[in-house]
Amino acid sequence: MRSPAGWYPLARAMQRQLVAHLGPTNSGKTHAALTALMAASSGVYCGPLRLLACEIADRLNAAGVPCNLVTGQEVRLVRGARHTACTVEMADVEQRVEVAVLDEVQMIADKSRGWSWTRVLLGMPAQQLHLCGDPAAAGLLQQLAGHCADGLTVQRYKRLSPLVVEPRALEGLAGVQQGDAVVAFGRKALHKLRRNILKSSSSSSSSSSSRREDGGGGRDWRQQQQQQQQQQQHSVGMVYGALPPEARRMQAALFNAGPGAGPSYSVLVASDAIGMGLNLNIRRVVFATMHKFDGQQLRPLTPTEVKQIAGRAGRYGSDHAAGYVTCLSESDLPLLRQSLATASEEVTGACLLPRYEQLEAFARSMPAGLPFHKLLSAFADSAQLSPPYFLADMANMVALARVLQHLEAAPVALHARAAAAAAAACDEESGDEGFCSASSDEDAGSSYGCTGDAGSGAAAAAAAAGLDLEDMFTWCTAPASADDPAVLQALLAFASLFVEQQRVTPDCMALPLQTPPASQAEMKAAEELFRVYDLYLWLAGRVGHGVFRGRKQVQRQRAQVAALIDQALREMGGAAGSSTQQQYDEMLGLDPAAAAAGSSWGKRGRYSGQSNASGRSSSLSSSEDEAEVACGLR
Numbered sequence: 001m002r003s004p005a006g007w008y009p010l011a012r013a014m015q016r017q018l019v020a021h022l023g024p025t026n027s028g029k030t031h032a033a034l035t036a037l038m039a040a041s042s043g044v045y046c047g048p049l050r051l052l053a054c055e056i057a058d059r060l061n062a063a064g065v066p067c068n069l070v071t072g073q074e075v076r077l078v079r080g081a082r083h084t085a086c087t088v089e090m091a092d093v094e095q096r097v098e099v100a101v102l103d104e105v106q107m108i109a110d111k112s113r114g115w116s117w118t119r120v121l122l123g124m125p126a127q128q129l130h131l132c133g134d135p136a137a138a139g140l141l142q143q144l145a146g147h148c149a150d151g152l153t154v155q156r157y158k159r160l161s162p163l164v165v166e167p168r169a170l171e172g173l174a175g176v177q178q179g180d181a182v183v184a185f186g187r188k189a190l191h192k193l194r195r196n197i198l199k200s201s202s203s204s205s206s207s208s209s210s211r212r213e214d215g216g217g218g219r220d221w222r223q224q225q226q227q228q229q230q231q232q233q234h235s236v237g238m239v240y241g242a243l244p245p246e247a248r249r250m251q252a253a254l255f256n257a258g259p260g261a262g263p264s265y266s267v268l269v270a271s272d273a274i275g276m277g278l279n280l281n282i283r284r285v286v287f288a289t290m291h292k293f294d295g296q297q298l299r300p301l302t303p304t305e306v307k308q309i310a311g312r313a314g315r316y317g318s319d320h321a322a323g324y325v326t327c328l329s330e331s332d333l334p335l336l337r338q339s340l341a342t343a344s345e346e347v348t349g350a351c352l353l354p355r356y357e358q359l360e361a362f363a364r365s366m367p368a369g370l371p372f373h374k375l376l377s378a379f380a381d382s383a384q385l386s387p388p389y390f391l392a393d394m395a396n397m398v399a400l401a402r403v404l405q406h407l408e409a410a411p412v413a414l415h416a417r418a419a420a421a422a423a424a425a426c427d428e429e430s431g432d433e434g435f436c437s438a439s440s441d442e443d444a445g446s447s448y449g450c451t452g453d454a455g456s457g458a459a460a461a462a463a464a465a466g467l468d469l470e471d472m473f474t475w476c477t478a479p480a481s482a483d484d485p486a487v488l489q490a491l492l493a494f495a496s497l498f499v500e501q502q503r504v505t506p507d508c509m510a511l512p513l514q515t516p517p518a519s520q521a522e523m524k525a526a527e528e529l530f531r532v533y534d535l536y537l538w539l540a541g542r543v544g545h546g547v548f549r550g551r552k553q554v555q556r557q558r559a560q561v562a563a564l565i566d567q568a569l570r571e572m573g574g575a576a577g578s579s580t581q582q583q584y585d586e587m588l589g590l591d592p593a594a595a596a597a598g599s600s601w602g603k604r605g606r607y608s609g610q611s612n613a614s615g616r617s618s619s620l621s622s623s624e625d626e627a628e629v630a631c632g633l634r
């Protein structure tokens with residue numbers, strides 16, 4: 001794990017020019033980097049969230065620069081594109097480009113996902129690599145540029161519009177105004193906040209107190225709610241991390257629409273998920289709390305978090321020339337003022353994750369038959385790194401490895417499946433659906449059954465031995481949080497089918513959602529279902545041998561869940577009108593016209609950019625939800 005700059009010979013053979021764009025939120029740094037990207041003959045944008053990658057791909061395509069989209073769950077190829085917008089884990093460090101942009105570069109120090117930023121920074125073979133982020137990362141970038149023997153230019157930026165701290169707190173939800181984003185943490189707290197804002201803005205309060213939203217409210221509850229909302233001053237949208245990104249985007253669009261004809265929201269209730277990836281027309285950010293539960297304890301927000309969230313008010317180019325920020329409670333104002341006045345803590349570390357080859361070499365030096373979770377722990381204990389590099393937190397990988405332990409191959413077969421995999425290659429050519437949305441027909445001859453539907457002969461041979469070392473590496477880096485029981489259960493079910501030589505099909509998951517969630521419990525279940533679909537699509541892009549079938553059906557079901565969640569939020573929040581399936585299909589690139597075939601990129605209908613230098617899949621956590629947990633935003 002020493003000298004990681006040397007892991008990337010392609011980049012080391014180049015004399016790269018690094019350009020750091022450093023400044024606060026809303027200072028125009030991404031705009032400057034994107035201007036260089038668009039002017040280049042080829043390029044790649046690497047961002048922390050699918051929402052951001054989608055936004056950049058849309059922006060480039062709209063500007064006449066054909067741009068592919070690559071995320072953990074989807075690949076949209078555009079004919080003739082020489083530009084790609086991707087989530088950072090998916091960046092292809094084997095492909096030379098003229099300009100690359102690495103956004104939110106301070107996330108390099110994130111203990112879960114930061115290794116992906118380190119990989120792109122050290123390994124991207126770009127003539128120019130633009131690094132956008134917090135000025136707190138300046139020293140570290142200087143150091144890393146030195147390790148790569150690249151030149152570094154630093155450009156500093158100031159906020160484009162003023163951010164004003166209001167002299168007083170609201171002291172009650174009655175003070176909420178149009179254009180406010182009210183910030184809190186945790187889905188329960190956010191839904192409660194939405195209800196209370198609606199209640200406080202209602203001109204008829206008499207019937208509201210007896211209304212129940214949870215439990216058996218059903219359609220009746222929704223009708224009552226709609227009736228009451230007609231008399232309300234505010235309509236309230238929602239943005240939080242557990243929502244599907246597509247639903248967040250639609251909620252943001254309704255908030256940005258402002259008053260006028262058609263459905264819209266006057267107020268947004270949001271978690272720190274608004275801190276990245278959405279262009280929002282917020283006039284004022286109101287902190288309902290300055291504390292968040294970080295999985296272990298309730299702690300005050302850090303200055304960096306406060307600045308990232310507050311900075312969303314008064315976005316340059318929006319309806320508001322200045323942004324305002326305040327708190328719900330007067331007692332929180334001192335912490336708000338202090339946080340905004342405090343410089344962000346310096347970013348000093350760059351996260352690293354071992355490559356598959358390194359883990360495999362380590363396994364050979366260990367006693368045979370060591371379970372994968374013990375191997376990971378032993379690796380973490382003995383890995384030697386030199387500052388500023390530090391080893392990624394592999395706790396989630398270890399937890400997943402424990403869950404999958406009983407499916408691990410017998411020790412003797414640990415490395416025996418490479419031959420079977422090679423034999424399966426020709427099978428993949430003909431039978432695998434591939435990962436790219438421009439791929440040809442799917443599911444020809446597939447039965448969608450999840451029992452008794454054996455895969456191909458090669459797949460059978462490959463899976464017969466159980467999960468080998470390479471499989472374990474892939475399955476344990478899947479976007480499944482060990483704290484998410486529904487997703488964990490799905491991971492285990494999929495892996496069991498794989499080992500039993502069965503195909504994994506849409507039938508293996510819960511029935512598709514048909515109607516909008518009508519209670520908090522149903523909403524939570526819908527969010528979970530969306531994450532299970534995400535996991536399925538992630539694995540379908542990495543586990544070969546034709547094991548995962550029905551990918552397009554799952555994409556459709558996933559879009560449907562997002563649409564129904566959005567519809568439920570509209571009804572709850574008082575914005576009439578529902579998103580159509582077509583809107584979602586277009587957004588997800590399922591419209592055949594939107595998914596143009598024929599790019600030379602991914603010739604076999606399979607994108608290979610998710611591989612790290614070792615050629616192995618290496619995404620530690622790519623779900624939006626996890627991403628936000630990982631980067632301390634939720």
Ligand SMILES: Nc1ncnc2c1ncn2[C@@H]1O[C@H](COP(=O)(O)OP(=O)(O)OP(=O)(O)O)[C@@H](O)[C@H]1O
Pocket residue numbers: 023024025026027028029030031032132160279315316317
């Ligand atoms: N020179 C410019 N001309 C037109 N619009 C600009 C210019 N610079 C920035 N903007 C717009 O201002 C807004 C903020 O810019 P940008 O996203 O680049 O800021 P940022 O510093 O990267 O902030 P964040 O990290 O919050 O995204 C964007 O909507 C962007 O399009």
